[in-house]
Amino acid sequence: GAVVSQHPSRVICKSGTSVKIECRSLDFQATTMFWYRQFPKQSLMLMATSNEGSKATYEQGVEKDKFLINHASLTLSTLTVTSAHPEDSSFYICSAPEGGGQGAPEQYFGPGTRLTVT
Amino acid sequence: GDSVTQMEGPVTLSEEAFLTINCTYTATGYPSLFWYVQYPGEGLQLLLKATKADDKGSNKGFEATYRKETTSFHLEKGSVQVSDSAVYFCALTSNSGYSTLTFGKGTMLLVSP
Numbered sequence: 358g359a360v361v362s363q364h365p366s367r368v369i370c371k372s373g374t375s376v377k378i379e380c381r382s383l384d385f386q387a388t389t390m391f392w393y394r395q396f397p398k399q400s401l402m403l404m405a406t407s408n409e410g411s412k413a414t415y416e417q418g419v420e421k422d423k424f425l426i427n428h429a430s431l432t433l434s435t436l437t438v439t440s441a442h443p444e445d446s447s448f449y450i451c452s453a454p455e456g457g458g459q460g461a462p463e464q465y466f467g468p469g470t471r472l473t474v475t
Numbered sequence: 476g477d478s479v480t481q482m483e484g485p486v487t488l489s490e491e492a493f494l495t496i497n498c499t500y501t502a503t504g505y506p507s508l509f510w511y512v513q514y515p516g517e518g519l520q521l522l523l524k525a526t527k528a529d530d531k532g533s534n535k536g537f538e539a540t541y542r543k544e545t546t547s548f549h550l551e552k553g554s555v556q557v558s559d560s561a562v563y564f565c566a567l568t569s570n571s572g573y574s575t576l577t578f579g580k581g582t583m584l585l586v587s588p
Binding site: 398 | 511518519576583
């Protein structure tokens with residue numbers, strides 16, 4: 358199946374700094390990618406939809422100025438957490454849809470990035 | 476809007492026991508239904524899916540049947556293994572062409588030898 362990678366897998370940063378997380382589709386092109394946030398023992402919360410060549414679409418309650426998304430190419434989307442605070446510590450997961458056939462395209466998920474803000 | 480409800484965990488079983496994780500959904504139209512599995516420290520992997528009513532998805536011994544009349548997609552496995560210990564997420568997506576997934580809260584499965 359298709360592969361989605363994320364980098365870094367883990368990052369620790371100081372409060373007030375910015376952190377960039379990359380999401381790449383390795384063997385297919387993705388005009389759309391999704392960014393999720395997962396709190397411990399909770400489900401995935403969709404943060405935003407990343408669109409190649411246009412602005413990202415943010416879910417209600419997600420600060421677009423804090424979570425900057427750039428879909429630079431058909432295989433790369435980046436999420437930058439600006440001026441990070443401890444409450445931004447979380448597990449961030451990206452996904453990309455590919456193929457389809459019958460029904461909606463299948464989503465392929467990255468392995469996630471554990472962000473810890475100290 | 477769309478929603479998915481899963482039974483709360485953790486579900487604790489002995490090896491070779493029978494597994495059922497309940498999942499029900501609310502959606503407009505005819506959604507596609509999915510089960511994803513998340514192993515510790517990893518992202519999600521698609522376990523199985525069903526795209527229309529009465530379809531049965533199956534993979535690695537797991538099965539789930541799309542029941543439109545009861546709006547359910549329960550996950551079952553006849554004999555679990557220790558390696559099945561993970562968090563299982565039920566999810567749906569509408570068939571409108573936009574592939575945003577709506578997830579349940581996840582159910583942790585712990586299998587002991």
